[in-house]
Amino acid sequence: EAPNTCRECGKSFRYRSALVSHQRIHTGERPFRCQDCGRRFNRHSNLITHRRIHTGDMPYKCPDCGKSYRVRSTLLRHQKTHTGERPYRCEECGKTFRHSSQLARHQRRHALKHKHPYPTCGKSFSNHPRLAKHRGVHAGEKDYPCPDCGRSFNHRSNLLVHQRSHLKQK
The missing domain is CATH 3.30.160.60 (Classic Zinc Finger)
Structure with missing residues (x-):
């Protein structure tokens, strides 16, 4: 075993101080405390960086x-x-x-994108509601009727495009 090897995970370090600092990951020890807010850190360098929040230092x-x-x-x-x-x-x-x-x-x-595939056509959807909506395409469901003429559409976007044709006619 190398002289500066962590007994917990086997990682080796050139300097003993680096090993001691690393071992705090395993022990949960956080000896460096911020005097302003009390937050604790496992490395002194992390405390120094954190202190910049309080001092406003942006080096x-x-x-x-x-x-x-x-x-x-x-x-x-x-x-x-x-x-x-x-x-x-x-x-x-x-x-x-x-x-x-x-x-x-x-x-x-x-x-x-590939989480919810539709079995008959193989098209995939990112979530279950989109898959369920697509199922309506195969079933011929048309849930979006036009209030002006009664024609139905399987997607709201198609209904909106259609409704513009009524505006052009007026």
């Missing part, structure tokens, strides 16, 4: 637009808006994103 300034941030990673994320860099690519459709969180949200939408 990370964008050289392009002057906008300031409390955390360096937030500045780096912001700077991508100026460069147009979009390094995160969806493997399913090829769409690109500036931030990994945007890609993750987008990928969840892909997963949801």
Whole structure:
């Protein structure tokens, strides 16, 4: 076993201080307390960053637009808006994103699209109400009657398009 290895998870560290800091993840120990609000942290650096909320300190300034941030990673994320860099690519459709969180949200939408397939035609829907609505298409249901002429439609959007034809006639 390496000299600075966590007995809980086996992760190794170059410095003992890094191991001690890491072990707080397992113990739940949070020895660093904010004097303003009492919130506790497992790392001193996290307390320092948190204290900026109370002091208003925003040390990370964008050289392009002057906008300031409390955390360096937030500045780096912001700077991508100026460069147009979009390094995160969806493997399913090829769409690109500036931030990994945007890609993750987008990928969840892909997963949801396939969650509720209709058995006879194979079309998929993101939620059960949309699937149920589609079932009406196969059943020939037309739940949206025109109040002017009585003609019925299977989608509200189709009714609205139709109603415009009555406006043109007047």
